[in-house]
Amino acid sequence: MPNWPPPVDDRLLSLDAARTPTLYAGRDRESGRLSYPPPADDERYALEPLPREGTLWSWTVQRFRPKAPPYAGPEAFEPYAVGYVALGDTLIVEGRLTGAPLDGYRIDMPMVLTTERFERADGVVQTTFAFTPQEQAA
């Protein structure tokens, strides 16, 4: 297996051999409710993969570098889009958006899960998740 940067969180995000990402939620074994991000308590929650495809529920653009901490991204700041994507009848999940111009996102646009390289200011490189317009996905 090639040496890809590790996910920002092992329980949240996995990558298969083809680098296809999967996001996970935790299903409460008693109530059946989904929790996201998945809680660490394995006794109470079973990890469950979320659908990869959905529609854009809302979006915005982060135009200034967030305060650090908590932000751990690079010093050199590039604005990025952020949105909520409704993943079928599971959850509406928040993430970075990629693959379209910053003003190119529209509510109800079909979106699909993808990965993004996340270079931290401390030099560590990780893989995070993002959503991209479906027609953009290769």
Add this chain to the structure above:
Amino acid sequence: MSSVHIIGAGIHRFGRTPQRTGLQQGAYAVRQALAAAGLDWRDMQFAYGGSDAAGKADTMVSELGLTGIQFINVANGCATGGSAMFGAYATIKSGEFDLGIAVGFDKHPRGAFDPRPAEWGLPDWYGDTGLMLTTQFFAMKIQRYMAMHGITAPTLAAVAEKAFDNGTLADHAWRREPVDAATILAAPMVSDPLTKFMFCSPAEGAVALIFASERKARELGLPSVTLRAAAVRSRPPGSFEVFSPALEVERGPSPTVIASRAAFEMAGVGPEDIQVAQLQDTESGAEIMHMAENGFCRDGEQEALIAEGATRIGGRLPVNTDGGCLACGEPIGASGLRQVYENYKQLTGQAGARQVPGDPRLAYSHVYGAPGVSAIAIVER
């Protein structure tokens, strides 16, 4: 059970005051309120006070006087001021005491808030990757609302323009210069669709309100308003709140909707009876959405209401008559009490150049914040 009356109000101007700590601004507001009412700190039987980021309220007794007063600190995030007021309300209503004070103050550093994920029960990656910003939440809430209900960007600008116009008329406001709608629209985006003039900024300031029982209020004979309702509510299932990595597919009402209903029920009045309103305006879209969430119009009607000037001073329902958070800035612990201060001034005819005409009798205030809490107060002259 006594009815609850506000018989005095004091404020330390909002904005930036480098020479005073937040606590000192709080004590300043207390002294202003006492002076306005002709009362002494020794007359106060109880106090509720709090700040989000500027220290422990009860330490101000060392400046105000060591009277042995029952002083309870309140820390309830964005509802700190509203919760302090709720404490005073319940204390008077129960008959425990006759006369006391609620004080809220704050002093935040410049720029956006910088929360720590662990304090909000969230994993580090959420903050690391740049998703943990209040500004993103407000932008995405209004972005969707605009698409669903036909609200346009010029309406966002009109709300901010009104705020700055009203701020020019309020001595305690931070922003005292008008900014026209075209400038507001053309300003740099902070988080689309919101430009920099559409967001309030973390700031400083303090407010103190003096509460009295019916008997005490009558004895003192001061200009006063009756607190007809005070309600604080946390979030119900399906609400959209700040710092949410995911939302439920089944959407529900906001904490504002349930707090508002509770307050109207307590007061025995409806939205149509309110003559002046102070609504949480963290950004201009929030004021628009909160008009509907508090029951003052249906979703989408804001577009026409704002265009016809209904929310301006002199309009059908003046909103944020002192410029709200947009013109005053947001010292978290003080904002909720500032709204009630403004309503007290309006109902007692002391609002000067920003006085709402027509001798208003009934006023409404609404403060909202993270992680999904709303506090409502309805006051009547």
